[in-house]
């Protein structure tokens with residue numbers, strides 16, 4: 001699943017993999033499960049951790065930790081994003097990605 005950031009967010013209208021920042025005391029897997037629940041109203045189970053990617057934006061550096069997850073349930077409701085789509089791995093390069101995501105798109109396309 002790919003999501004389009006809203007006009008109100010940083011990196012407006014760029015596509016990303018849904019997620020968010022780790023909170024104090026939380027591990028990375030708990031973060032992705034919580035963020036997907038909060039942002040999309042979906043329940044997931046983590047299946048695999050992919051290679052993390054570091055990226056320098058003009059104002060900050062980010063480390064993105066990508067996961068493959070299984071969808072367990074829920075009804076999709078977009079709390080923050082402008083759009084969400086299910087796309088095949090070979091369609092990922094048609095979207096205008098947040099720059100930090102480009103190496104993750106490559107990892108997925110090469111699997």
Ligand SMILES: Nc1nc2c([nH]c(=O)n2[C@H]2C[C@H](O)[C@@H](COP(=O)(O)OP(=O)(O)OP(=O)(O)O)O2)c(=O)[nH]1
Pocket residue numbers: 010011015016017018019020021022035062064098099100101
């Ligand atoms: N979730 C997510 N964020 C990404 C991706 N690529 C990318 O550059 N980012 C950037 C955008 C943001 O600057 C940052 C994630 O912050 P966020 O605003 O989504 O996190 P959050 O939901 O925890 O929000 P907040 O607590 O700061 O309001 O990472 C991506 O694929 N997914």
